[in-house]
Amino acid sequence: MVRTQAPRDRRVAEGAGRRGERLAGWWLRLKGWHILDRRVRTPAGEVDIVARKGSLVAFVEVKTRATAAELDFAIDERRLARVAAAAELLMTRYARPGDDIRVDVLLLAPGVRPRHIENAWIAQ
Template sequence: MKRQLAEKSGREGETRAAMWLRAKGWQILDRRVKTAAGEIDLIAKRRGVIAFVEVKWRRRRADLDHAIDEYRLSRAAAAAEAVAHRYALDGEDIRIDVILLAPGSFPRHIANAWQP
């Protein structure tokens, strides 16, 4: 039951993140893309940039500071690398972004969060 609730909250967070990105001029290319390296929550495009977006939803804003770490970012980067050729077709730049969400706060968008 707890896992199902977490899954539902995660999906709602991804939907909110996608709406926020659209409001900022991003086009959502794909959602929940599964690869052997892991899942990519959102893939978005704006002005020659393809962003592979990791979305983290927490019930408390204070918990957002610990929602993402180097291990999670490296998995997101590996997943993005596995499928980047499908999305960056015209020489677009690619990057890993993170969007952190919690009730009662604006989304926190960390652009280019992974720099190996």
């Protein structure tokens, strides 16, 4: 039986993703956010980080790429829709009455400052 590299590639990507999420959490905390949860799974999808800053709760999708040029293609409408659907299911768990809620994206690549896209999902 010949083994392919797919499982190893998946493990490498998973490791890079977890490192990116740790870095994203650190960066958000430096910007005054409190991390409420990480890697929250729902039937609609997963939210990488749930964070609070005052009365604002952000459901954050984190994307890590090998180069800054790849960041422009790291997120698409389909993926954002899944995060938004998951956030809708999770709102009652993390948000208090009167809180504002949004979906953010945090893009990471070596050698560049993290790019935080606030309110990345606007319901259609």
